[in-house]
Amino acid sequence: MFEKNYDIVIIGSGAGGGAVAKELAPLCRDGVRIAVLEWGPKLRDEEFTGNEVEMAGRLFVESGGMLTKDGSMTLATGKGYGGSTLSYTGTSLTVPKEVVERWSVPGLSHGDIAARAEKYLEENNVHYQPEELLNDNNRLFRQGCQTLGYNVEQFPLNLKGCKGTGVCNLGCPHQAKQGTHRVQLPAAEREGVEVITNCRVEHIGIQELEAVVENVSFGEPSCWDEGRYRISAKIIVVCAGAVHSSALLLRSGFGDRLPALGRYLTLHPALILVGEQPQTISNFRGHPKSFFCDEFWRSDGFLLESCMYYPFVTAKNLIGFGSEHAQLMQAFPRLQMILVLAIDQAEAKNRVEVGANGGPLVDYTLSETTLNSLHMSMKAATRIFFAAGATRVHAPAGKSFFVEASQADQIEHMIPRDKVVPGRISITSAHLMGGCRMGENLGTSVTDVWGRVHDHPGLFVADSSLFPRASEINPYVTVMALADRVAERIRLDAGELLDR
């Protein structure tokens, strides 16, 4: 086994790990040794091919198809230099004040998060796309919402040099999204932080951890030789995402004294809905996600977002099969798409466990409330499609494969609640939150308000697993803001922690 020695080790290089790395990097000037250990590889620019299956294998754990324990949802968790920031769309929203108030974490204010978020909005070049760069798919979403009087807002995006290839979720071939792979990690490396890719951490102990370096058939090889490593570190910051951070801490034995570890997982269960326009529209060219509708956020617990996906992802999200399914797929250049995000409640029973092979098992049950939200969202999206001129809509809970425009006044009848059944419709999640929630109570939280794991000095968490409840918006900016807090705490405590 190889031995390595650092002062600070950060596990994961996504929104959380990247932000922590950059914020701590100035410590390198004082001789502090910092390493980021990233499970996935650093992809070469030419390896962003736009090939759906290939990129899913390169950017996501289990190709983005990790199943929940009961098999009713798939979970997309990113890996690679930049983590999930490689494969998001760059939508950059700051968590609303009322959400932070619902989180109700003593010592955590919306003002503090907003101020830190502002720093990243600037650092990541967040701005609104000009009108001339919005494609028809996005404009139709806005048009449909406005016709119905629904509130619709434009997403701020973190882009630089976007050419509108439309393949954001497969990794940008032009590196236009300003994720941690473009901004925070290179900045940290310039200061002296080492980023070790293809390095999977298996176990965390007291001021040490065990990891395996194993190269894969794509990306740059790791800067370390392949093999097993024991790495000593006075400060360990876990930023492996909600599922993998929780699983890592659980299999390292921290669950014995932290009963909330892995629990209160929220997922923003998501559906993709499709309407067919009478003519070809620009949909798969241009940035895929320009607008969101929060009309039903408070009343019915869901958000609607414009979106556009690729042939396989689209096919799998349609209910049914056979000739009608093929017919809709062949209408691809006429398809308008809407993504639903249900705002799920944090419940202790929804949790990460460790499977027999040491990997994570996500035990999550879709509640009746969430299923009701998904049902309401299908009906709302169907109205938006028709208001935007769609000739027919595919609703996963529809009584028939298509709801025709002539049936627009029968939506309540055509999309019944009893068809919203887990396992029947395709429900996914790319917003995994909780598992190491912040709080004061040892029974219901894992870290304090600064991301310090209760009763474990030197062990921190800095990713979406800190969220005590769902963020109710796309979460990456909030992850970075919280990671910024954690980094500040580490800087303040560094003298004491590094002297141990």
Added chain:
Amino acid sequence: MKNLNDQSVRRLEIIAAVIVPGFSSLDHDRRQRFLTIIDDALGERPESMQRQLALFLRVLEVAPYFRWGRPLGRLDSARAESALLWFQEAPIAKLRQGFWGLKTLVFMGYYGQNAAWPEVGYSQNFGGGDV
């Protein structure tokens, strides 16, 4: 194939032809690519899941005996669709989820190939500037 045996391949092809009508007219290369994509996807998953898939394929093949006295591969297309539809709408969650997973694999093998793009009118232009 590393993870699909001959029997599973045969059953998978019968089911794929019902799920995606265009499957029957795929040329040899695309059919092989279809199988390879699915085989690779299975390789990323636990062996227990591979065994479950093999069993589920067998169940789907023989289940129509109970209604029509024939296996799935010997039904006309309307009855074959009807048989699979029963699994999609099944009252038992495990059956619905199993069918959803199988259907997802078939769509991955079929639409996950760049060669399927012209058929659906999808394309990519990395030069950008189209909007």
